Amino acid sequence: MLASIIASGLAVGAVYALIGVTYNTMFSASRVMSFTAGQLGMLGGVFGSLFVLRLGLPLVVGLVLMLVCCAIVGLITEFIAVRPVLKSLDQHLYVLSTLALALMIQQVVAVEWSTEPQAFPRVFGTGAGGILDEKFWLPVLTCAVTICALELLYRRTLTGLSFLAIAEDNFAARALGLPERNLRMASYALAGMIGGLAGFSGGQLLLAFVANGPLLNFYGFVPVALGGLGNNRGAIVGGFALGLFQQAANFLVGGIFSSVAVFMLFIAVLLAAPRGLFGGHLARRV
Amino acid sequence: MKTTRREFAIGTAASAAASAFSFPCPAIAQTEPIRIGWLAALTGASSAPAIGFDRGVRYAAETINATGGVKGRKIEVTTRDTQGDPTKAVNATQEMISQLKVHAVWGPTNSGESLAITPIMARAKMPNIHPCVIDSLIDPEKFPNAFRTSPSNTQWNDAVRTYCIKVLKVKKVAVIADTTGYGVAAAKYSTEALKKDGADVVYVANIDATQPDMTPDMLRAKNAGAEAIVVWSTSTGMDARMFNTRATMRWDVAFVGHPSMSSGEIKSLLEKPANWEKVYAVGYRSCSYDANGKLPPRNEEFVAQLKGKVELSDTLLWWVAGGVDAINLIAKAVENGSTSPDDIIKYWNSVKKFPGYFGDYTWSPTEHNGYPGDDVVMSDASSAKNGAFKLAPGYS
Numbered sequence: 001m002l003a004s005i006i007a008s009g010l011a012v013g014a015v016y017a018l019i020g021v022t023y024n025t026m027f028s029a030s031r032v033m034s035f036t037a038g039q040l041g042m043l044g045g046v047f048g049s050l051f052v053l054r055l056g057l058p059l060v061v062g063l064v065l066m067l068v069c070c071a072i073v074g075l076i077t078e079f080i081a082v083r084p085v086l087k088s089l090d091q092h093l094y095v096l097s098t099l100a101l102a103l104m105i106q107q108v109v110a111v112e113w114s115t116e117p118q119a120f121p122r123v124f125g126t127g128a129g130g131i132l133d134e135k136f137w138l139p140v141l142t143c144a145v146t147i148c149a150l151e152l153l154y155r156r157t158l159t160g161l162s163f164l165a166i167a168e169d170n171f172a173a174r175a176l177g178l179p180e181r182n183l184r185m186a187s188y189a190l191a192g193m194i195g196g197l198a199g200f201s202g203g204q205l206l207l208a209f210v211a212n213g214p215l216l217n218f219y220g221f222v223p224v225a226l227g228g229l230g231n232n233r234g235a236i237v238g239g240f241a242l243g244l245f246q247q248a249a250n251f252l253v254g255g256i257f258s259s260v261a262v263f264m265l266f267i268a269v270l271l272a273a274p275r276g277l278f279g280g281h282l283a284r285r286v
Numbered sequence: 287m288k289t290t291r292r293e294f295a296i297g298t299a300a301s302a303a304a305s306a307f308s309f310p311c312p313a314i315a316q317t318e319p320i321r322i323g324w325l326a327a328l329t330g331a332s333s334a335p336a337i338g339f340d341r342g343v344r345y346a347a348e349t350i351n352a353t354g355g356v357k358g359r360k361i362e363v364t365t366r367d368t369q370g371d372p373t374k375a376v377n378a379t380q381e382m383i384s385q386l387k388v389h390a391v392w393g394p395t396n397s398g399e400s401l402a403i404t405p406i407m408a409r410a411k412m413p414n415i416h417p418c419v420i421d422s423l424i425d426p427e428k429f430p431n432a433f434r435t436s437p438s439n440t441q442w443n444d445a446v447r448t449y450c451i452k453v454l455k456v457k458k459v460a461v462i463a464d465t466t467g468y469g470v471a472a473a474k475y476s477t478e479a480l481k482k483d484g485a486d487v488v489y490v491a492n493i494d495a496t497q498p499d500m501t502p503d504m505l506r507a508k509n510a511g512a513e514a515i516v517v518w519s520t521s522t523g524m525d526a527r528m529f530n531t532r533a534t535m536r537w538d539v540a541f542v543g544h545p546s547m548s549s550g551e552i553k554s555l556l557e558k559p560a561n562w563e564k565v566y567a568v569g570y571r572s573c574s575y576d577a578n579g580k581l582p583p584r585n586e587e588f589v590a591q592l593k594g595k596v597e598l599s600d601t602l603l604w605w606v607a608g609g610v611d612a613i614n615l616i617a618k619a620v621e622n623g624s625t626s627p628d629d630i631i632k633y634w635n636s637v638k639k640f641p642g643y644f645g646d647y648t649w650s651p652t653e654h655n656g657y658p659g660d661d662v663v664m665s666d667a668s669s670a671k672n673g674a675f676k677l678a679p680g681y682s
Contacts, residue, residue: 001505004499004501004502004505008498008499008501011498012498012499053554111329115332115333116522116523116549116551117521117522117523117526117551117555118551118554118555119554119555130534202498205498205499206496206498207523207555209496209523211495211496212496215496247499247502250497250499250502250503251501251502251505254491254502254503254506256465256491256492256493256494259494
């Protein structure tokens with residue numbers, strides 16, 4: 001039982017963590033919590049299944065096409081749902097605009113793809129059925145690789161440092177001549193790819209299913225809130241902790257109560273640390 | 287001769303009155319088409335049944351019209367796609383009653399929509415037949431115009447319970463359902479009925495259909511000693527995950543329950559085709575193959591008639607048969623009376639063993655559940671061929 005809790009807990013936790021990173025990547029570039037993050041995860045699974053199983057393309061080609069499509073969806077999010085409301089961030093209109101776009105994505109997928117879960121291709125074909133099955137370790141591996149790649153991007157490249165600059169202080173970055181709009185668009189494209197990778201790597205576990213959108217939207221947001229908004233390390237730790245806690249609750253108290261247990265933990269953590277476990281202290285100008 | 291405006295107005299009114307009251311209206315009524323409203327969720331979630339029913343509806347209307355119609359009157363089917371949305375179903379119903387002035391309505395095809403439109407139809411005294419399973423949709427006192435052509439939830443439950451206790455002869459049963467309103471209600475009813483019949487319900491769970499790993503609940507059911515698992519869910523993803531988990535656990539427990547377990551969608555979600563064995567879903571004797579691979583004679587002939595005209599490989603035979611029966615039931619009511627609501631309802635109230643392709647329907651003024659309970663059987667879920675299934679082991 002413990003092995004099952006750890007295997008599936010880490011796997012779903014990795015997917016939640018990647019969706020949390022997707023939220024953060026979009027937030028850092030625009031100060032907007034975009035509720036399309038979960039839909040990007042859902043699209044990763046749907047595009048993967050579409051390109052590889054339905055169209056019969058090689059896996060690598062399918063993966064690349066999925067990344068391109070999710071990046072485009074990320075760009076569309078920035079253009080349609082984020083850019084028009086940036087001037088009035090204090091009114092929180094982005095909640096409406098990004099939720100509306102998320103619903104549109106959901107409806108289009110339901111009509112054009114299917115309302116029923118569809119199969120997702122095997123990637124390596126290892127460990128059929130057991131706890132060593134690739135469906136358990138692939139999301140964890142993908143999460144680790146993505147985090148390493150993001151660290152390299154943010155710490156070792158000029159583009160990455162520019163991302164950090166606009167995340168740190170948008171106005172100062174612009175004053176220094178950084179192309180803020182282009183960097184924001186690039187951030188949204190990057191977020192699209194990370195969200196897509198979450199859905200693709202977890203496809204064998206979650207299947208290519210339209211209902212995964214709202215599910216990932218919520219469970220991907222929990223690690224962000226637990227870990228602190230904009231804090232990727234917090235999102236990773238929060239994602240894995242959530243996955244393990246949820247699976248343990250599934251085993252110990254049953255499916256219907258595990259959601260209640262997750263909500264209770266979520267509320268308890270936020271009561272104890274309102275800015276998340278890894279959130280910084282709020283500086284107040286006096 | 288000079289005609290004044292007053293004389294002209296009186297003359298016009300008189301001729302209008304003459305045309306309204308003197309012309310032989312019955313002659314028009316006897317040549318106008320029989321207008322049937324068809325409320326179908328043809329797109330969106332849960333569209334698969336309506337697509338199947340629709341093929342039967344079209345086939346039946348074309349067949350009747352090709353042979354001269356009913357008493358010389360053609361069948362005219364007006365379809366409205368409700369998309370499974372109760373609000374759209376209500377709007378379409380209002381349109382059918384007040385604008386299209388249909389003579390009878392067939393549908394909708396899911397219970398959520400039917401719950402919304404049944405009182406509206408009752409107020410308008412609109413003859414209505416539908417295949418929705420929720421028990422409360424049929425009440426001859428509250429809804430004297432509403433008749434059911436499919437089994438009710440209770441009949442499904444009876445078939446599953448009887449199969450577990452009398453055919454599989456299991457004592458310890460687990461009941462697993464999803465967390466939808468339907469799943470929660472079905473699990474509760476099923477548990478109570480199983481206990482009443484002497485079964486030991488060792489485990490009951492409602493699971494979120496998107497839950498990726500079914501191991502926790504399956505493990506609990508196994509540890510509780512379940513010899514069969516009764517499943518009430520419309521989610522094919524949840525079904526497939528449970529079948530895969532059973533194989534991973536190397537457990538040969540039988541699954542018995544909801545017809546969704548025989549859906550073609552499941553095949554692609556299975557890790558191995560063998561994971562679908564020992565799964566028995568609710569089915570119908572009229573649309574089941576016997577040990578020799580034959581359907582009952584009436585439906586053997588029906589399938590032969592449909593060949594080349596109606597596609598059966600991607601749907602279920604009972605859906606197509608149900609669509610044909612619905613149109614035939616309305617046509618027969620008009621043939622035995624007229625298109626007035628009272629005549630149609632009066633005919634349906636007198637129907638005894640109407641020989642349909644889906645079943646032999648019997649209604650009376652006090653019983654509007656028309657499907658014979660004995661014809662609800664269990665099917666071998668993985669045996670689909672031309673939309674029909676093999677009878678589960680234990681039936682002759």
